[in-house]
Amino acid sequence: MNERIRLLFAEAADLKTYTLSNSTMSIEIAYIAPLCDEKMISDFITVPFTKEEIPYRKQLDTIPEYLKIEDPARWQDLMLRGNVLIKDIDSGEIFSFFTGDVICNESPQTQVESAIQGPQIALSEDLNKSMNLIRTMYPAPEVAVEEYSVGYISKTPLLVVFDQRHVDPSVLDNVRSKLSSISIDMVHAAGELEKLLIGKRRHLFPTVLITERPDRIAKSLSKGKVVVLIKGSMFALIMPVSFFDFMHAIEDNYEAYWMTRTLIVIRYLSIILTITLPALYIAIVSYNPELFRVQLAFSIAASRSAVPYPSYIEVFVMLFMIEALIEASIRLPRYIGSTATTVGGLILGQAAQQAGLVSSIMIIVTSVVAISNFVIPINSLSFSVRFLKYPLIAASIFFGISGVAVGLFLYVSYLCNLRSFGKPYFRLHGKVNPAEGDVGQVRAK
Amino acid sequence: MNRYAALLSLLLALLTISGCGFKDIDKRFFVVATGIDWSGNKSKPYRITLQLAIPSPKIEPGASKIQYETIDAPSIAEGVRMLKAYVDKELDFGHCKMMIIGEELAKRDINHSIEWMLRRRDIQSVATLAIGRPTAETVLHVRPASERYPGNALLLSFGADGTESSYNYAETLSGFARRVSEKGMDPALAIITNDGKESYIINQVALFDKEKIKTILTPAETQLFNQMSDHFTKASMHGMFKGTPLVIAINQLNSSFRLQGHTAPVRITMKVKMDVVFEEAPNGLFDKDWLSVEDALATEYEKAAVALLKKIQRHGVDPFGFGLRYRAVYPGKNAWNNWTQLYPDAEFNVEAMVKIEGTGLIR
Amino acid sequence: MNRYFFYNFMLVSLMNLMLFVPHILVKNRYSGGVSALIAAPVIGAILMYMFTSAMARYPGLGYPEILKKYCPRWLVSLTSVYFAIMWWFSSTIVVVAYAVLINRFFNPDANTTVILIMMVLAAAYAASRSTLTIAFIIEIGIIVNAPIILFIMFKMVRSPQLNFDSIRVIANYVTVMPTVITLAAATLIFTGYIHLALFNRLFPPNFRFKHLYVYPILGFIILLITFFVPIGFHGTEGVDRYIYLWAVTSDSLIMQYGFIERVIFLFLIVFLNLTLVYTMSGWHLGMEYIKSCFKACKPEIDSPKAPKANYIILAVFATATVLYLIFTNEKINYLITSYWLVLRMFTEIVGVLWVFILSRRRLKPE
Structure with missing residues (x-):
């Protein structure tokens, strides 16, 4: 495996490949050092392997975090995302183990949309931490989370979050199809994604709301809006929005x-x-x-x-x-x-x-x-x-x-x-009688 | 690329048409008051005086700077056009809120001047009209020392936020034009008199028929006229009660009239209600019976009012709009003709109701 | 969604000031103008009830679609083209009159044609949008501007310059029978409901018209103000002198303590907005009528991209409007408008009766 991996990657000094053997078996491991947590590798792989308290082969079979990889085509991708590849030389089976260590900021204070009252903490650049915040503020079983990734090179992970009860299916379809049709190499910022989602090259007004506030996101979820989180950016996108949402500071709800x-x-x-x-x-x-x-x-x-x-x-x-x-x-x-x-x-x-x-x-x-x-x-x-x-x-x-x-x-x-x-986008809110329906609904289907 | 080319050509097209009407504020000369006089010359009958403001960054009492331009012309419009040759900036009538017509011209024919003002789009319909005595020119040349910015003093005299003189009858251009054309309602204008020194007095009213001055009221009559035509401003009134002079301040006043009778003689009843406070009164009035004082004041007022109405009637003018009321109350094709015959013989009846509110701060 | 219907009604009833309605009524103040004020709400209300009850039976369908169900294609196409021209013209009168008005009061030195081209381009852009967008623009236009107009009207009615004797003199002529031209002018105020002919496409199936009694009353009040306030301000005779009756009337009023002292500027700006909104809606309706003649065009209420046909039709409209300005003057425009008003009234009556009868016929068991 290791020779093949060395061939797959360009000449890279940070690509580590070893062959280890103990009394019963020998394995090959490969990983990209900066992307992985070396401590985790030693704690979970090298130390148990050499100590032999429990046969390592048994560990590979029982612990669910060791995933068996059948397709060699996925090797590159997995390694680039911080996985360690482990090959049991005897059986020829290959496992991956996630030891990813992505540097991101800790959940920071709100800076762009600060509010005197209300939560002071902003979204994190890490998706898990952001989801943690959102789930805590909106603890409902109806919250659905879908995973996407955009960018041919950057492969930026996205999470699409919405409340299943309230979301407008037509909007959701629209968002899904837009996300899957994006063709670009790199996406790193929320604003960049916004442009791609709108699809227009020249736009005068923002039609997607970019926010860092988890309370605004929770509120939007309850109104049936779709929220897109992007990894590596502490901003989330809320859609659909109207002009009037942009004129609304979150503090208007608190004061x-x-x-x-x-x-x-x-x-x-x-x-x-x-x-x-x-x-x-x-x-x-x-x-x-x-x-x-x-x-x-x-x-x-x-x-x-x-x-x-x-x-x-x-x-x-x-x-x-x-x-x-x-x-x-x-x-x-x-x-x-x-x-x-x-x-x-x-x-x-x-x-x-x-x-x-x-x-x-x-x-x-x-x-x-x-x-x-x-x-x-x-x-x-x-x-x-x-x-x-x-x-x-x-x-x-x-x-x-x-x-x-x-x-x-x-x-x-x-x-x-x-x-x-x-x-x-620019429509005055008015009371809509649900029995009558809204203007323009006749042909909406 | 195409898009930019289109945008660029649009911009170029706009540039070619630009410049129409674009004139910066500092390249304009604001006319703050216009005076129109009778020059006495048959071939150039109109003497036009423009009061032009020189803007100064400081607006404070006494800081106003004014330039005057005067010209004789065969017609007003021509005169204004000729005046443009005398000044370095474009004349702008947009802020001209004071129109003064010379007494001499007002005694001849006023319609031509009014028509000119109405036709010009930049002269405001709310501009104040007045008569200048002896001429509009001399009135415009008065420079009150306290004036804060050009043309302010005259305007304040007539506006509701300035002085509240009971002798002042403010009439706007549109109001005057209405009265000129209306059957059964005749125009009236205040007279601004230049007393030869650096000030002016506004205490008389000129009554017009449809084209020229018919009569001029005395200051006392003017005050009465203002009260009766409901142009009320705070006023005072003199009276005698059992030989002692009284001065009262009128706090509130309402006047209305109605017509009685369809055939000759028509009876015009005018009701004037006022609430008054004493300003000068003999001591001890507080304890006396106010009713008799009220009655005495009322009768005196009625006498003066009837005299004024008779005087107005004698000159054949109708500034109160009795004729219009007649047309409103007794409709018909001949209403107006009937009224012209009825008015000279109409009888007047004034009912004054004086209500004393107090004697001031002392008894 | 009654409010969208209400906005259309308000738009037309306020626009009457631009359509020479007060002018025509005032000119005929001794010969039937006053009685027309009383007859117009009745006629307007009857037509409106008939039309709304007929259209309510065809939710989501526009006038041409309804006709297509029952009548031969050529007839429908012919009517559609005729209606389109009527609508185009109603907007054209307004926008041309307003371009001249701007030239008189705002930019006296500018070229009227250039101003008109600017306005026409703006209105054409807006009209090329989808029907739903048009409904939203009308909503914003009315909500922003109508309160200001109502405020000005209120100030005028309360003004001490308003002479009630003059109004009474004219009101006494109520016994004179109305003439066709005065009726045509007065009923225009109640004509806003006819926009429903195409906006009906927007209304959802369970939609009910509510509070219909409000419309005749509101229209009547606006009509009274339109007619009597200028008379109160300029007198029974003087009122006839002015070409821009309402502009001059608003100039006679002063807001002593307002930010803008001269009411006329407020009035002109507000009416500029309304004129653009009206022109836009008129052209949009005309455009939709013309599009309904073609088999290929499916009525679409909210297409994300404006079809090419929109631009072509509106370009024709806009060019025709500019040509109209070049070949006419204020006097001819006034004359043509009077004829158009009469034609409009009869067209409206026939159109409403037609769809009313069609809707009733369907009810009978077959």
């Missing part, structure tokens, strides 16, 4: 009722502001200054009088600065990050206004745009929303306010047209 409702309203206001404000600024300053009160018109006019460029150049200058600032501070280490923000936000803004490059109102507009963008609770939506203002700016340069309104209409149409795994 006082009226304040959380108010917060939801504020979030929607912010999303509107962050999309439209730069465009509205151009439209009002350059097309319809009579829209606002006369004081505001005069103060804008006065503060703009030092600016030599048309309003949209001003907007582009400021938006470029703020986008660059956000981008820079994400990648920077934490200690430098805050300095960059201070320098950029406070000093540059002030200086740009005094230098007559932008008006003071524009500084306010830019800050409002940036701040309200961060109000969106789910990062992936907040990211895609950042893009939405640019087409509107273009529309407002050419058509003023009517351009902005038409642009918003197009966004709404696009959103309404989106489907997340066959379910409407």
Whole structure:
């Protein structure tokens, strides 16, 4: 066996092959050292083999963790996943034994979606630990778990988790067929898998929710959603989702009722502001200054009088600065990050206004745009929303306010047209009388 | 690739059409008030005065800067177009909320000016109209020291969030246009008088027939007129009770009228209800019988009101809308003709109901 | 799922402001406009009850599918094409009128054709989506915009500038018999139910129409406001002077303490949204009618990808609309609209009666 294995693999120093023999039998073992736990190998294979307290052949036959391998084609795959191959030279039978030791982080604190109340622990990069969390939070016998693997090279293991009682069969079929039709070499991140699942190359809005919070997952399971866990990523994918799920912070379930409702309203206001404000600024300053009160018109006019460029150049200058600032501070280490923000936000803004490059109102507009963008609770939506203002700016340069309104209409149409795994993405929740059925159900079958 | 090419060509197509209407706010000159006068010249009868705001970053009392442009022109629209040659930025009427018509012009014909204002899309229908005395130009040149930003002072005088003067009759462009065209309801405008110094007074009302001023009310009549036409603002009233002068503040006032009788003479009954508080009164009034005081005040009010109504009737105008009410109550094809015959002989009856709420903080 | 029906109704009844309805009624205020206000809810309600009860018998089927069950193909195709043109035109009037309105109030220096092209492209994109998507867009459009319109209307009714004497003068002309044109204009408000002709495809089999009595009452209130508020604001005579009656009326109102002081801008933006939604729904219906003429096209309510036929039909619609703008002006548009309103009323009556009789005939034992 060992010669054959050495032929199967490229010249690799970490590939270990030994031949051991004791009084009764001799075996060949082969494994890839970094993937396996050497201690386990010595505890379970080499030590019992040499000590001979119980005949090793008997151990191979009785302990269920020794799996008998018939097909030599599976050798490579098993070894790459941290199995040790053991050959009984006398009988020629081959067994595999899992001693895998995959380095992953311990279940960490939530970082991306932190909540003051509620569980502080996030999913782990290890599937077993994540499943542990989910099963503990959702201890129901109806939880079904299916195993898949994607990627021709990476062979990343996935778990598809759902509640059998509540899940929508059409969605489940959709997810299954999408997963099995994925053809790609490598998958390592949840976002990557999301793109593959959606299947569209260009998408404006996320139609799969990526989360690290086990409580959000448990809640979604109870609503009949399908959750996909991916090994090596501490994020899970929830599908199908609607736009409104993205605007919902998990803490809304935990805190006082009226304040959380108010917060939801504020979030929607912010999303509107962050999309439209730069465009509205151009439209009002350059097309319809009579829209606002006369004081505001005069103060804008006065503060703009030092600016030599048309309003949209001003907007582009400021938006470029703020986008660059956000981008820079994400990648920077934490200690430098805050300095960059201070320098950029406070000093540059002030200086740009005094230098007559932008008006003071524009500084306010830019800050409002940036701040309200961060109000969106789910990062992936907040990211895609950042893009939405640019087409509107273009529309407002050419058509003023009517351009902005038409642009918003197009966004709404696009959103309404989106489907997340066959379910409407942008649809207001309403009471559905189960006896009557839902709109569009007639031909759904 | 195709997609990008399509996008690029779309953008280029947009670029070719851009620029229409794109004009930055600092390249616009905001007209904050417009004055239209009679120039006296037959070939160029209209003198147009524009009050242009110079925006300044500081908005504080006394910081307003204004530029004036005046021109004589054969018509208003032409005048405005010619004025564009005098200024460096595009004129924008979007914030023009004050329209002042010179007294001389108002005594001739006002319709042409109103029509111009209505036709222009950028003049707000809520713009305030008023008469300027002696001319609109002189009124516009008044620069109150406290003005915070250009054109603010006049606007505040007329708006509900500024001063609440009982002599002030605010009329919007759309309201005036309605009265000009309506059968049975005649227009009225406040008069802004420049007293020759750096201020102005608004305490009179001019009554119009459908095209020009018919009569001008005195300040006292103006106050009464405002009360009776339900343009109520906090007002005070003088009165005499048993030889001692009284001053009362009217806190609340409602007026309504109704018509009685279909045939001549029509009786117009006007009801004025008011709640008053004493501002100046002889000591010890608190303990006296208020009913008799109320009666005395009411009779005095009624007398003054009937006199005012008679005066208005004598000039053949109808700012209260009696005619419109007649058309509403007595429908028929000839309603309007009937009314024109009935109105000169109509009788007036005013029922004032004064209710004293208190004597102020002291007895 | 009554709410989807309700949205369609609201959409049309609010859009009447753009369809010259107040204009026509006000023009005929001394000659039958007022009595038409009273007759219209009755006619509208009867037609609506007939239509909904007929359509409820064919869950999941659109108007063309129902006709195909009983009538020869050529007849169905002919009617479908005719309906498609009617629907295309109703949207065209609105969108063209609105492009002109934008040109007057928002961008006076811009070219009307360019503005129209922009609006038409947006509406055509939205109309090419699936029927289910259209239903959702209408829902969002109404939920966002209708409260603002109702707020403006409420503010107008409460405004001290509203003169009730003028309203009374006009209301006294209630005894004059309505004319065809005033009836046609007034019944338009109740016409939203006709969208059911295709949206019926969406409704599930056990669906019941509920609270039908609400619709005539609501429509009547909107009709009263549409007609009387401008009269109260501009007087019995002055009301006739304005071309953009409601735009000017909203300009006469001021929100002293509002964020946007001039109501007209709020009004225009809201109606721009509604116009786009209306155009979209009208074109979508027209498109579906035309598609139903072809044998190959199966009615599909939520296809993930828009078929090519959609784009072709909508391109024709859009081009025709732009040409319509180029070859007409405000005056001709107004005139054609009046004729279209009358034609629409008769078409509607015939269409409703037809499907009503068909639905009853099926009930008889065979």
